[in-house]
Amino acid sequence: MAMLDVTNLGISFGGLRAVDSFELHIKKGELYGLIGPNGAGKTTVFNMLTGVYKPTDGTIKLDDKNITGMKTTQINQEGIARTFQNIRLFKELSVLDNVKVGLHNGYQYSTITGIFRLPKYRKTEKLMNEKAMELLAVFDLDKEANLLASNLPYGKQRKLEIARALATNPKLLLLDEPAAGMNPNETKELMDTIQLIRDKFDMTILLIEHDMKLVSGICEKLTVLNFGQVLAQGETSEVLNNPEVIKAYLGE
Amino acid sequence: MKKLNINKDYLITYGMVVAFYIIMQILQGTGNLSSLFKGLLVPLCVYTIMAVSLNLTVGILGELSLGHAGFMCVGAFSSAFFSMCMKDVISSSLLRFVIAIIISAIVAAFFGIIIGIPVLRLKGDYLAIVTLAFGEIIKNVINILYVGKDGNGLHISTKDSISLGLAEDGKVIINGAQGITGTPNDSTFTIGIILLLVTLFIVLNFMNSRSGRAVMAIRDNRIAAESVGINISKYKLMAFAISASLAGVAGALYAHNLSTLNAMPKNFGYNMSIMILVYVVLGGIGNIRGSIIAATVLTVLPELLRGFSDYRMLIYAIVLIAMMLFNASPKAVEWKEKHSIKRMIASKKQAKEVE
Known part of the structure; x- marks a missing residue:
C-alpha cells in the first residue's frame, strides 16, 4: 500500500x-x-x-x-512538510525560534496563557525548547541556536529549513x-x-x-x-x- | 540562555518606565515641575501607549496602519460615553474608570476585527489604505452623531440635538461636532503609567509566546509560515485586534484627561496617526523600547523648545533628522552597540565573574 x-x-x-x-x-x-x-x-x-x-x-x-x-x-x-528551492527562513527570528515555529501545532497553549505566563506556558515552552534543541542537535545546529537565522552560513540555512519542516512532525x-x-x-x-x-x-x-x-x-x-x-x-x-x-x- | 537575556531586556524597559515615573513624582513633589510640563504627563502616557500598540502592527505584524488614531478615537468616545452615562450610578471614580477602559479596549478591538477580517486576508499594503479611510470616516461619523439620554432610554440622531426629542429630564451626551462635554477627569499620571506598564506587559509577553512567534513568522515569510501549518488570517487578525484594543485604551486615557472631547483633525485625524507612526519609525520598527523613548522625546521636545518661539518647529525638524541619522548610520549603530545598557550590564557581570 x-x-x-x-x-x-x-x-x-x-x-x-x-x-x-x-x-x-x-x-x-x-x-x-x-x-x-x-x-x-x-x-x-x-x-x-x-x-x-x-x-x-x-x-x-x-x-x-x-x-x-x-x-x-x-x-x-x-x-506533508516541505523545504523550498530558494531558502525561506524566518530571518529575523533566532535559529531556535525558527524550529519552535515548526512546533507550533504540536505544542499548544492559548494566547491568554502566553500573555499572562500561566504555569502551562512555562511547562509547554520548556518542552518546546527541549524538542527544538534535540532537532537542532541532529543537524549540528545546537551551538547556533541563539543566532539570527539570517546570520547562518548557506549550508546551515538549508539544514535549518529541513529541521523546521521536521518539527511539524510530518x-x-x-x-x-x-x-x-x-x-x-x-x-x-x-x-x-x-x-x-x-x-x-x-x-x-x-x-x-x-x-x-x-x-x-x-x-x-x-x-x-x-x-x-x-x-x-x-x-x-x-x-x-x-x-x-x-x-x-x-x-x- | 537566550530566555534570560530576553527577560533582562524586558526588565530594562519596565525599569525605564518606573524610573521615569519616580523622577517625575519627585520633581512634582519638590515643586520643580512647571504647570505646562505637568499637563503633559498624561498625554505622554497616551502617546507612548499609542506608539507601543502601533509598533505591534508595524513592527511585529509587519503591516502598515495609517489610521491608528481612529481606534484611539473609538476608544475615547466609547469610554467617555460610558462614564457620562454612569456618572451618577457608579460613585467610585476608579471603578468607573477601570470599566470604561475595559469597554474602550473591547470596542476598539471590535472595530479592529471588523476591519481586519476582509483586509488582512489580502497580501500587500491594503491595510494602510483601509485604516487611513477608517480613521477619517470614524471622525466624521462622530461629528454628526447626536446621542441623548432620558428616562425612556437612549436617543440617537444624525441631524441635530433637537431632533433627539428628549424628555424634560433628558440630557445630550454626544452633541455632534461639540462632542462630549463634562467627562470626569479620572486620568492621572499614575494610572497612565500603570496602563503603559500593562501595555508593555501584554505586547512583550505576546511577542515571546507561541502566538507571537507565529505572527513574526508570518511577517518574515508568509509562504514558509503557511507551509509549517500556521493559520495566517487568524494570527494576523489576533495581532491587529490586540493592537487596536491597546489604542482604544490610550483613547480612554486621553478622553478622561479632558473635560471636552471632540473629534477634531488635530487630535484624531490623519496627522495624529502619522505622528504616532513617526514615533514608531524613529524609535525603530519592531523595537518597543525605542518607541517609548521616541514618543517621550518628541512629545516633550516641542514644549521644551517653546522658549525659542519662532525657531521651535525648525529645531524640531533638525532633531527628527538627527534622530534618523543616529538610528540608521552604521557608525552610530556601532557606537550604540558599544554603549548599550545591555552591554554595560553584561560587562559588569563578566567583571564580577572574573573576581
Whole structure:
C-alpha cells in the first residue's frame, strides 16, 4: 500500500499545460527522487502536493485520505512538510525560534496563557525548547541556536529549513533541491544527513534534485519529468540508464 | 540562555518606565515641575501607549496602519460615553474608570476585527489604505452623531440635538461636532503609567509566546509560515485586534484627561496617526523600547523648545533628522552597540565573574 498516491495529476495556467497526467506512488519509508531538466514542472508538482497551487485535475491521496485542493496549512497538518528551492527562513527570528515555529501545532497553549505566563506556558515552552534543541542537535545546529537565522552560513540555512519542516512532525518530507548552491563537501554531508533523517525519524522522503551524484547515491526510486510529463519511473539504476532519460538530459 | 537575556531586556524597559515615573513624582513633589510640563504627563502616557500598540502592527505584524488614531478615537468616545452615562450610578471614580477602559479596549478591538477580517486576508499594503479611510470616516461619523439620554432610554440622531426629542429630564451626551462635554477627569499620571506598564506587559509577553512567534513568522515569510501549518488570517487578525484594543485604551486615557472631547483633525485625524507612526519609525520598527523613548522625546521636545518661539518647529525638524541619522548610520549603530545598557550590564557581570 502506498503512502502517497498521486493519480492523473494535471494543472494548466491559462493555455499552458504545466503538468499533465502525472503519476506518483510512494511507499512508507522510501527515499524517492523527482528529477528532470529545468522547467520540467518539478516544483509545480511540489506546489500542488502542498496546496500552493490547486490542481486542475487528478487526485492526491495521503494514507488513503484525499487531500486534493486542501489549503497549505491543512495539508501540513495532514502530514506533508516541505523545504523550498530558494531558502525561506524566518530571518529575523533566532535559529531556535525558527524550529519552535515548526512546533507550533504540536505544542499548544492559548494566547491568554502566553500573555499572562500561566504555569502551562512555562511547562509547554520548556518542552518546546527541549524538542527544538534535540532537532537542532541532529543537524549540528545546537551551538547556533541563539543566532539570527539570517546570520547562518548557506549550508546551515538549508539544514535549518529541513529541521523546521521536521518539527511539524510530518509523515512525508518534500525537499526541493536541497543541494542547490552547495559545494561537493557540503553535498556529501547533506547526503549523510538525509540518510540519517530517514533512519532516525523513519521518514518518507521525496526530493527534487539536479545533482546526479546525490540522486544516484541515495534515492531508491526515481520519477523523471520532462515538459510536464512523466518520462520514466522506477528503480534508480534502471531509470538513469534509460536512453530516453539520457536523451532528455544530454540531447541527441 | 537566550530566555534570560530576553527577560533582562524586558526588565530594562519596565525599569525605564518606573524610573521615569519616580523622577517625575519627585520633581512634582519638590515643586520643580512647571504647570505646562505637568499637563503633559498624561498625554505622554497616551502617546507612548499609542506608539507601543502601533509598533505591534508595524513592527511585529509587519503591516502598515495609517489610521491608528481612529481606534484611539473609538476608544475615547466609547469610554467617555460610558462614564457620562454612569456618572451618577457608579460613585467610585476608579471603578468607573477601570470599566470604561475595559469597554474602550473591547470596542476598539471590535472595530479592529471588523476591519481586519476582509483586509488582512489580502497580501500587500491594503491595510494602510483601509485604516487611513477608517480613521477619517470614524471622525466624521462622530461629528454628526447626536446621542441623548432620558428616562425612556437612549436617543440617537444624525441631524441635530433637537431632533433627539428628549424628555424634560433628558440630557445630550454626544452633541455632534461639540462632542462630549463634562467627562470626569479620572486620568492621572499614575494610572497612565500603570496602563503603559500593562501595555508593555501584554505586547512583550505576546511577542515571546507561541502566538507571537507565529505572527513574526508570518511577517518574515508568509509562504514558509503557511507551509509549517500556521493559520495566517487568524494570527494576523489576533495581532491587529490586540493592537487596536491597546489604542482604544490610550483613547480612554486621553478622553478622561479632558473635560471636552471632540473629534477634531488635530487630535484624531490623519496627522495624529502619522505622528504616532513617526514615533514608531524613529524609535525603530519592531523595537518597543525605542518607541517609548521616541514618543517621550518628541512629545516633550516641542514644549521644551517653546522658549525659542519662532525657531521651535525648525529645531524640531533638525532633531527628527538627527534622530534618523543616529538610528540608521552604521557608525552610530556601532557606537550604540558599544554603549548599550545591555552591554554595560553584561560587562559588569563578566567583571564580577572574573573576581
